Amino acid sequence: MNISLNRWLDEAAMDPMLMPDFERICSFGGRLAGSGQDSDALDWTIGRLNEVRRGARRVEVSYDGWVCEKAELLLLGRSETLSSRPLLRSMATPPEGLEAAVIDLGKGRQSDFDAAGEQIRGRIVLVRHEYPFSPTHLHRRKKYDMAVSRGAAGFLIANNLPEQGLLSGSSGRGRGKPGIPAAYIDRESADRIASAGPNAPIRLTIAGKELEGSTAGVGVLDIPGEFEERVVISAHIDGHDLGESALDNATGVATALAAARALAMRVGRGTNSLRICFFSAEEWALSGSAGYLKSLEASELATLKLNINLDTVAGDENLTALTSDFPGLEPFVERASSAADLHIGSYLPLMANSDHANFAALGVPAMRLLAGFDRPSSRVNNILSAGDRMPAVRESELRRALRATSALAWLGLTASSSELTSLAARSS
Numbered sequence: 001m002n003i004s005l006n007r008w009l010d011e012a013a014m015d016p017m018l019m020p021d022f023e024r025i026c027s028f029g030g031r032l033a034g035s036g037q038d039s040d041a042l043d044w045t046i047g048r049l050n051e052v053r054r055g056a057r058r059v060e061v062s063y064d065g066w067v068c069e070k071a072e073l074l075l076l077g078r079s080e081t082l083s084s085r086p087l088l089r090s091m092a093t094p095p096e097g098l099e100a101a102v103i104d105l106g107k108g109r110q111s112d113f114d115a116a117g118e119q120i121r122g123r124i125v126l127v128r129h130e131y132p133f134s135p136t137h138l139h140r141r142k143k144y145d146m147a148v149s150r151g152a153a154g155f156l157i158a159n160n161l162p163e164q165g166l167l168s169g170s171s172g173r174g175r176g177k178p179g180i181p182a183a184y185i186d187r188e189s190a191d192r193i194a195s196a197g198p199n200a201p202i203r204l205t206i207a208g209k210e211l212e213g214s215t216a217g218v219g220v221l222d223i224p225g226e227f228e229e230r231v232v233i234s235a236h237i238d239g240h241d242l243g244e245s246a247l248d249n250a251t252g253v254a255t256a257l258a259a260a261r262a263l264a265m266r267v268g269r270g271t272n273s274l275r276i277c278f279f280s281a282e283e284w285a286l287s288g289s290a291g292y293l294k295s296l297e298a299s300e301l302a303t304l305k306l307n308i309n310l311d312t313v314a315g316d317e318n319l320t321a322l323t324s325d326f327p328g329l330e331p332f333v334e335r336a337s338s339a340a341d342l343h344i345g346s347y348l349p350l351m352a353n354s355d356h357a358n359f360a361a362l363g364v365p366a367m368r369l370l371a372g373f374d375r376p377s378s379r380v381n382n383i384l385s386a387g388d389r390m391p392a393v394r395e396s397e398l399r400r401a402l403r404a405t406s407a408l409a410w411l412g413l414t415a416s417s418s419e420l421t422s423l424a425a426r427s428s
Contacts, residue, residue, distance in 0.1 A: 005410070009340055012262035013403040019395055021048065022246075022254035026390050030241035033216055033281045033288070034065050038238040042217045045237060045253060045278055049221040052260045056221040056276075061291030063281040064089060064175040065214025070207035071183065072097070073156075075196060082189035084156075086206045087144070087171040088284060091179040093154075097205035098181055100124045100153045102193055108143040108157075113150055121151035124202060126193065128160045129167060129184070131376035132353060132383070133312075139353065141172040141285070148180055154204050155182040158190035159385070167384040168240035172285040181206045216281035216288040223264050225271035229420055230303045231412040232275045232364075233259055233405065234289070234355055235310040236282030243388035247380060251371075251393055251401065252310035253278060259405045263413070271413045272305070272420070279355055282311075289355035293362060305420040306412040307366035309356035313401035314393045315380035316372035320345040321408075322353075323367045324360040328423040332411065333367070340407035342400060347373060348427065365423040369405060371397060 025031075028041040042058065049056035066089045073084035076099065101123050105112040108127025113120065125147040130137050140157055147155045159167050166186050173179035181204055185193075193200050216238070222230075235252035239245020260276050267274050281288035293301070313319070323329035323346050330346045337344040350360060351368070359366035372380030379392040412420070 005339060006341065009403050009406055012406045013399045015258040015261060015402060018254055018258045018398055018402060021257050022250050022398060023390065025250040025253050026244040026246050030243055030245045031237060031239045032241040033238040033284055034067065034211060034214060035241060038280045039217055042219050042237050042278060042280060045257065046219045048257050049219060049260065049276060052264050053221060053223055056219060059218045059220060059292065060215040061218060061288060061295060063214055063216045063284055063287035063291060065211030067209050067211060069209055070205060072205040073183065073185065074203040075192060076201040076203055077196065080192065082192060083166055083186045084183040085166045085168060086208065087169055087182040087184065089171050089173045090182045090206050090208060091173065092208050093181045093204055093206050097203040098154050099201060099203045101199040101201050102126050103199070104194060109138060110146065113146045122153050124154035124156060124204065125152045126156045126158065126190065128158050130160060131381055133370060133372060133380065134374045134376065140169050144171055144182055148178060152180055154180050156185050158185050159187045161381065162187045164385050164387060166242065168242050169384055170283060170285050175210060216291070218280070218288060218292045219278035221260065221276040223267045223274040225267045225273040225413065226269050227272045228303050229272040229305045229417060230275045231272055231409055232277055232304055232307045233310065233409055234277040234279060234307060236279045236288070236355055238280040238283055240283060240384060242386040244390060245388055246390045247315045247388050247392050248312045248383040251312060251314040251398060255310050255313055255398060255401045255405055258402050259409060262406050263409055267413060272415065274413060282355055286355055286358055289358045293358055301362065304359070304364050306423065307356055307359040307364050308405060308408050309354055309366060309368045310405060311354040311368055312371060312380060312383060313369050314371050314397035316375050316378035317397060317400065318345065318372060318375060319401060319404055320347055320370050320373035321367040322347050322351045322370060324356060325350045325427040326365045326423060327427055328425055329365055329367055332423060336407040336411045339411065340403050342404060344404050345373065363424060369401065371401065
């Protein structure tokens with residue numbers, strides 16, 4: 001190992017502002033896009049970037065804003081009100097509510113939908129949430145989409161963990177697109193529905209309002225090197241309003257800020273360029289980063305050669321890079337892991353669960369650095385819930401993530417043009 005690089009990584013990982021920044025980001029609240037908390041947090045973060053290097057800027061991109069005005073779930077026959085929370089951008093029910101029988105499809109895999117067949121049509125599908133970071137995970141939106149395509153009248157997704165309460169998430173439905181009323185329920189409410197017997201009737205009421213002209217902020221700082229090829233470190237600043245969105249994603253924002261401080265003094269002669277991006281509306285089907293990338297001219301987009309996306313980088317000591325079907329990133333991660341003197345795992349198949357997916361879709365080699373991959377008993381299981389608060393994060397984990405990020409970025413910043421180009425080859 002290069003002794004000077006090891007010493008620099010040691011210094012970078014001990015950034016004194018890492019934890020104060022993390023705590024300050026959490027202090028804005030859950031930072032749901034459109035709440036104002038996300039915008040205030042982004043303004044503060046841009047201010048912090050300007051302390052690293054003048055020239056940080058805020059750009060606005062459009063997204064499909066929406067707000068819930070009413071939500072209620074009633075177990076008919078028992079006149080029992082159950083806990084519920086609409087998915088972001090859920091379709092509305094009739095004003096008097098949607099009354100239908102529930103069909104319980106367990107985890108809600110394709111085999112479960114296939115087995116139910118025509119029984120789904122006209123009923124409210126009930127499925128279970130899963131720990132989102134594992135090779136076997138099926139995303140909530142895929143289950144929702146199957147319910148829509150099979151003619152379900154509504155969609156419920158239950159927290160798989162007891163005593164954790166409700167979760168929050170997006171339906172992914174775009175403005176004017178087809179959909180069905182959809183909501184999260186807690187584990188206990190799912191148990192109550194099950195105890196009422198097969199085809200238990202319920203009434204689901206959801207009223208939502210489209211917010212025309214909604215925009216999401218993007219914070220951008222460019223630190224020029226000698227070469228125009230850019231390494232992009234990104235993180236999303238928005239979250240959900242059940243907790244503080246500490247894991248998801250104050251951890252990524254604080255780590256990105258600290259990495260910017262560490263790298264800024266080293267980027268210049270002999271290196272590629274660095275861009276820091278902070279996105280909002282990530283929790284709205286990755287809308288913020290999609291809008292930002294779409295706004296770039298082709299010539300500027302062509303300079304983006306590597307995306308290191310930081311999202312939920314603490315909550316467990318284990319770090320994994322999700323490498324988005326770019327096989328060249330696996331040895332790249334191994335080299336960075338060796339340089340940082342820590343283990344960073346890698347997982348090749350694309351997991352479209354954060355902003356790296358939008359970079360990957362445009363052919364930019366992209367990875368998501370993540371804590372707790374395939375470790376459902378880790379504190380990462382608090383994401384999307386009221387438990388996503390500062391106590392779920394340990395300082396040692398954040399510092400480990402900072403060391404890993406600095407090593408990954410530095411490897412990209414010092415790579416040759418041909419080396420960066422080779423990373424863009426996709427799995428066949």
